[in-house]
Amino acid sequence: MVFNWYLTDLLQHDARLHHTPRRLKAVNVGAAAGMALVVISQFTGLYYYFDEHNLYHRGPGFLLCYLIPVIFPLIQFTVIYQYRQAFSRLIYTSLVLYIFVPILVGIVQIFTYGISIVNMAMVLVSVSLYIFTYLDVNDVVRRAHEIEVGNLQQEHQSMKRLFDQTVTAFVAAVEKRDTFAQGHSVRVAEYARRIAANAGKNEEECDEVYYAALLHDVGLVGIPDAVIQKTDGLTEEEMHLREQKPLMSAEILSGITEYPYLSHSARYSHERYDGMGYPEGLAAEEIPEISRIIAVADAYDTMMTGKRTRAPLTYQVVREEFVKETGLKFDPVFAKIMVNIMDADHVEQKKAAAAQTETELFCSGYRETVSSGIRIEQELLKIRFECEPTVSGEGSFSAPSIIVFDSYDRHVHGDARTIKAYQYLEYAEIWFDGHYVATNARNMDVHVTENPTIGSGWELLAGRYDDHLSIRMRSPAQTVDIILALPDTSKASYIGMTGENCHIYHLNVEKTGQQMEAGSIRKIVSKIRYTDRLESDLPNLQIDHARNVATEGIPIREERIVDFHTMSLPSANLIWHCPYIVLFDAKDGKVQGEDYKEYALIKLNGESTGDTETAENKLVMKKTSRFPGWDVWKARNKEGMECSVRFERKGNQVTVITENLGIYIEHTMILHEKAENIYAALTGDQVALTDIRLR
Numbered sequence: 001m002v003f004n005w006y007l008t009d010l011l012q013h014d015a016r017l018h019h020t021p022r023r024l025k026a027v028n029v030g031a032a033a034g035m036a037l038v039v040i041s042q043f044t045g046l047y048y049y050f051d052e053h054n055l056y057h058r059g060p061g062f063l064l065c066y067l068i069p070v071i072f073p074l075i076q077f078t079v080i081y082q083y084r085q086a087f088s089r090l091i092y093t094s095l096v097l098y099i100f101v102p103i104l105v106g107i108v109q110i111f112t113y114g115i116s117i118v119n120m121a122m123v124l125v126s127v128s129l130y131i132f133t134y135l136d137v138n139d140v141v142r143r144a145h146e147i148e149v150g151n152l153q154q155e156h157q158s159m160k161r162l163f164d165q166t167v168t169a170f171v172a173a174v175e176k177r178d179t180f181a182q183g184h185s186v187r188v189a190e191y192a193r194r195i196a197a198n199a200g201k202n203e204e205e206c207d208e209v210y211y212a213a214l215l216h217d218v219g220l221v222g223i224p225d226a227v228i229q230k231t232d233g234l235t236e237e238e239m240h241l242r243e244q245k246p247l248m249s250a251e252i253l254s255g256i257t258e259y260p261y262l263s264h265s266a267r268y269s270h271e272r273y274d275g276m277g278y279p280e281g282l283a284a285e286e287i288p289e290i291s292r293i294i295a296v297a298d299a300y301d302t303m304m305t306g307k308r309t310r311a312p313l314t315y316q317v318v319r320e321e322f323v324k325e326t327g328l329k330f331d332p333v334f335a336k337i338m339v340n341i342m343d344a345d346h347v348e349q350k351k352a353a354a355a356q357t358e359t360e361l362f363c364s365g366y367r368e369t370v371s372s373g374i375r376i377e378q379e380l381l382k383i384r385f386e387c388e389p390t391v392s393g394e395g396s397f398s399a400p401s402i403i404v405f406d407s408y409d410r411h412v413h414g415d416a417r418t419i420k421a422y423q424y425l426e427y428a429e430i431w432f433d434g435h436y437v438a439t440n441a442r443n444m445d446v447h448v449t450e451n452p453t454i455g456s457g458w459e460l461l462a463g464r465y466d467d468h469l470s471i472r473m474r475s476p477a478q479t480v481d482i483i484l485a486l487p488d489t490s491k492a493s494y495i496g497m498t499g500e501n502c503h504i505y506h507l508n509v510e511k512t513g514q515q516m517e518a519g520s521i522r523k524i525v526s527k528i529r530y531t532d533r534l535e536s537d538l539p540n541l542q543i544d545h546a547r548n549v550a551t552e553g554i555p556i557r558e559e560r561i562v563d564f565h566t567m568s569l570p571s572a573n574l575i576w577h578c579p580y581i582v583l584f585d586a587k588d589g590k591v592q593g594e595d596y597k598e599y600a601l602i603k604l605n606g607e608s609t610g611d612t613e614t615a616e617n618k619l620v621m622k623k624t625s626r627f628p629g630w631d632v633w634k635a636r637n638k639e640g641m642e643c644s645v646r647f648e649r650k651g652n653q654v655t656v657i658t659e660n661l662g663i664y665i666e667h668t669m670i671l672h673e674k675a676e677n678i679y680a681a682l683t684g685d686q687v688a689l690t691d692i693r694l695r
Contacts, residue, residue: 001031003098007076015086023079027072034068041065066106069118073099090139094132098125167214174221178228180307181220187305189214191297191341198337199293212265213294219248219266243278246270265290269298274328284331292331296322296338299330314408314422315346320574323607324630327623339607353410359507363400363499364390370403371507373410373494380463380514385507387458387499400458400499401431404441404469404484406492423573425491428484432458432475442467442485443525449479462495463516467528469493470521485525489544490571490686530569530688538682538692544569546685550582553589553679554694556654560647564682564692566604567640572686575605575630578637579684581645583654583669591681599678600669604643604660605633608667620666627662636661637687647680654678 004027011017041047046061077099084092105121168186175181192213196206220228223245227238234242250267254260268282268291275283287295303321306312313321319342326335354375363369374383389398403412404427413424427441434448451474461472467489473480486493497504531540538551554562566579583600586593600610600617610617627633645658652671659665671678682689 001028001035004028004031004076007079007095010087010091011079011083014091015083017083021079023075027075030068030072034065034072037064037068063110066110069106070103073103088136088139090132090136094125094129098129101125163211167211171214171218174218177220177225180305181217184301184305185214185217187301188216188294188297191300191338192293194341195293195297195334195337198341199334208259208261209290209293211259212262212290213297215253215262216249216266216269216294216298217245218252219245219250221252222248243270247279261288261290264288265294267291269294271295272329273331276329287331293334296330296334300338300342311417311421315342316408316423316574317421318342320576323575323605326606357507357509358497359505361497361499361504361507362390363502363504366500367403367412367414367498369498370412371497373405373407373412373496374462374509375410376404376462376464376469376493376495378464378516380461380512380516382510382512383460383462383495383497383508384510385458385497385504387505388503389501390503391501396501398499398501399431399433400497400502400504401429402460402471402473403496403498404428404430404471405494405496407494410494412496412498425487427486427493430471430473430480430482432473432480433478434480436482440487442487444485445483445522445524447481449481451475451477451479460495461512463514463520464493465516465518465521467491467525468521468523470516471495483522483524488528488569488571489542490569530567531690533565533690536691537694540688540690540692541682542569542688543684544686547580547582547591547683550591550681550683551689551692553584553586553591553593553681555589556583556647556649556678556680558649560649560680561695562645562647562680562682562692563695564643565640565690566637566643566684567688567690568634568637569686569688570638572638573634575634576603576607577634577684577686578604579643579682579687579689580604581656581658582681582683583656584679584681585675585677586679589677589679591683599671600667602656602665602667603684604658604663604665606663606665608665610669614672616670616672618668620664622664624659624662624664633661633663649678656680 004024008020008024011021037046041059041061045059047059047065048062049057049059051057077096080087080092080095080099087095102118102121102125106118109116109118171185172182175183175185189210193206193210196209201209223241227234227241230238246267246269249269250263253263253266256262265288267279268287271277271280271282271287271291272295273284273287273292275281300318300322303313303318304315319339322330322335322339322342326332330338353372356372357374358371361369361371374381385400387400389396391398405412405425406427407413407424408422411422412426413419413422418424426439428436428438428444430436430446434446436444436446438444457476459472459474461470463470467486469482469484469486471482471484473482497507529542531542533540538554541549541551543549554560564579568577572578581602581604582591582598583602584591584596584598586596588594590596597614598611599615600608602608602619606619606621608617608619628636641661643658643660645656648655648657652674654669656667656669657665682692
């Protein structure tokens with residue numbers, strides 16, 4: 001009967017029943033009758049009795065006592081089974097056990113007596129019912145907790161989205177005062193987050209960096225429009241107003257008391273690592289870490305997007321600025337991370353750009369429309385297109401042509417500022433009838449052949465070997481064969497499609513798989529070499545592109561010194577156009593040789609990279625009192641100078657020490673696993689290495 005009351009209560013709460021099922025009411029009646037029969041049995045001996053010796057005997061109606069405890073629990077089970085979906089798995093299991101275990105034990109009890117195993121079973125299932133109910137309560141509490149946590153997380157995400165949208169809208173409203181600033185804060189925030197993530201910060205810390213960077217420039221709202229939009233040089237008073245911006249930002253953000261780091265980070269976001277910044281002239285670790293990250297991200301976006309007074313700077317120029325200012329304007333750790341991010345992005349951008357070539361050009365005036373540059377390399381390229389004139393009549397001119405050039409951004413430039421910024425160098429412009437204008441090509445050989453039959457379609461075949469290009473231009477009427485000698489082998493080469501009064505369409509570029517080799521292109525000039533100097537223990541090297549050649553491996557045993565003469569090529573214009581040192585292992589002792597493993601790359605301008613999986617690399621770079629400044633450093637490298645590099649090995653540790661024009665480098669590499677052979681090799685970028693001596 002008590003179990004029946006419990007079951008009724010479960011059904012009302014879990015199954016949401018507003019009435020008691022009739023079957024359970026019948027069970028209540030049956031349970032009451034069963035209890036009455038037990039009382040009667042005590043006086044009549046209906047179920048059992050004890051004799052004068054106190055021995056137990058079954059009465060004539062002992063089987064009747066099993067009817068109600070067996071039949072009515074089965075009736076209860078029909079109700080349990082009907083509403084089983086309303087119970088949890090634990091509760092349903094406990095109810096089934098409570099029903100069937102006593103029934104089974106009762107059946108056994110019919111044939112065995114002397115000990116009341118039915119009562120024992122009832123105690124056990126009652127205990128199990130309590131335990132299962134306790135576990136179910138815990139499970140319910142756990143699920144409720146999970147739901148509550150989920151709701152809190154959703155609420156947190158909702159609040160975060162609201163905060164993000166509010167902050168972004170506020171920043172956008174502030175930036176509308178300066179067209180050159182629009183979108184700047186969001187970009188800075190994204191770069192700052194990437195720097196923080198690469199520095200090992202967790203998600204919460206990265207979010208703090210993001211929002212601090214997003215809001216660091218809100219003080220712009222307090223700067224007069226006349227000062228913001230002024231393009232000429234600022235007066236001392238106007239400069240002072242500009243320098244108040246971080247203080248204004250900090251004051252505005254100080255009202256957000258829940259996030260005090262926002263105000264703190266904005267206040268010091270214009271400090272310099274060397275202490276020459278503002279407003280307080282803090283230096284190094286005195287500057288809050290988030291402010292140091294913001295300074296790097298802010299400078300990067302400013303240089304890459306440009307200002308009123310200048311165009312955006314190129315990747316190469318911006319990268320050089322970070323390398324130069326590491327430890328001066330910028331925190332060395334975060335500046336290096338930014339350089340690594342730039343390098344990775346640049347590789348991806350180059351891949352994406354190489355895969356993108358216009359398929360259609362509408363060319364009107366002379367050189368008004370020029371395609372992106374199509375890079376000419378050692379593998380022969382085939383370029384096909386169709387061309388139609390867009391003008392007709394007597395005296396009209398219509399023709400496609402190509403421009404052969406070099407540029408950081410694969411585009412043709414015409415004004416002096418962008419020519420300098422992108423190091424644009426035009427070699428020649430060539431028409432499909434054989435006419436050409438040579439500008440910076442060292443020499444050109446052009447041969448025109450009339451096609452025997454007038455065909456349709458236009459085609460170019462172009463390939464390169466060393467400093468010579470081979471270009472075959474086929475039009476419906478002529479075939480023009482060109483050999484073009486570049487200024488030197490360090491120059492890149494691109495073809496830009498253009499024309500005058502014509503429509504170029506179905507433009508397609510495909511690689512043929514055919515490699516140009518020595519002898520594939522007839523030489524029309526001799527190669528310019530910068531290695532005509534004394535040759536010592538190792539052959540002289542002219543490195544025209546980043547690491548395109550290297551010396552043979554030099555085994556490192558205890559202590560080794562390598563002396564050599566270096567001279568940056570005339571085309572070199574960046575501080576990393578200098579010698580490099582590679583630490584590696586290979587079965588044949590050659591860079592990129594058999595089973596090649598590279599451990600570290602050290603550039604004599606103070607940069608280094610290394611494989612963190614196989615080795616631990618630590619670089620110490622200092623500018624001594626002999627350092628003349630980077631411009632002089634580059635100039636002296638072009639003039640040529642002597643270098644000396646010392647290698648020290650102790651087991652799996654190799655230390656590289658060198659000093660060149662005041663740049664002191666000490667690089668320590670420790671291999672994670674024992675290595676029998678460790679080699680060093682000299683390489684570089686746009687540099688000639690001669691008189692290489694080993695001692």
